[in-house]
Amino acid sequence: MLNAFLSFRRCTSISNLPARATLGALLFTLLAVSAPAAAQPTIAADAEYALPLDEEFDSGASFGARVGHQFDGPSAAITPELGFNYTSFSGDLAPKLYRGMAGARFGVGKVVRPGAFAHAGFGHVQLDAVSGSGDASYTRFTFDAGAFLDFTLVPYVIFGAHLAYNRIAASDDFQALRWATFGAHAAVVFE
Numbered sequence: 001m002l003n004a005f006l007s008f009r010r011c012t013s014i015s016n017l018p019a020r021a022t023l024g025a026l027l028f029t030l031l032a033v034s035a036p037a038a039a040q041p042t043i044a045a046d047a048e049y050a051l052p053l054d055e056e057f058d059s060g061a062s063f064g065a066r067v068g069h070q071f072d073g074p075s076a077a078i079t080p081e082l083g084f085n086y087t088s089f090s091g092d093l094a095p096k097l098y099r100g101m102a103g104a105r106f107g108v109g110k111v112v113r114p115g116a117f118a119h120a121g122f123g124h125v126q127l128d129a130v131s132g133s134g135d136a137s138y139t140r141f142t143f144d145a146g147a148f149l150d151f152t153l154v155p156y157v158i159f160g161a162h163l164a165y166n167r168i169a170a171s172d173d174f175q176a177l178r179w180a181t182f183g184a185h186a187a188v189v190f191e
Helices: 002-011 014-033
Strands: 040-052 058-072 076-090 096-108 112-127 136-154 157-168 177-189
Touching: 040 076, 040 157, 058 177, 076 112, 076 177, 096 136, 112 157, 136 177
Parallel strands: none
Antiparallel strands: 040 058, 040 177, 058 076, 076 096, 096 112, 112 136, 136 157, 157 177
């Protein structure tokens, strides 16, 4: 009995605070999303301003589309999704980016829903006229991570704003591309 008590005390000590916080977040997520309702299909569109970080070209525009299934709980929702994104920067040697990714969004609330998202996949970088050598392109791993704020003013129609950090891994000849996006999105959730 004493050994069990001492083992419990070690588990609940301050030094194990990150492990306890992770376990608490996992339990909260499971309880918040656990509902008898089935997943509802979703379609979403994004319009963004793309700002390069440490790059030699200027900002640009970005557009995206996402499809997924939203799992609604009593106070939260999680949406696994697939998406495609196109980004075009301006300036000399500015790339065009095509990205296909899979990921998820997690939000808390019903009418006003703050949350976070992350996606990973493959990104294709298209560079025109690199150093007079003509066309150059490559495909590498890409990801994004960010935060959003959604508003559901009409049932099954969601409007929101988001910001994200984006990255495409380096190739043999080119450094990694990093940029921030700020934008708006709209989604429709089907019954």
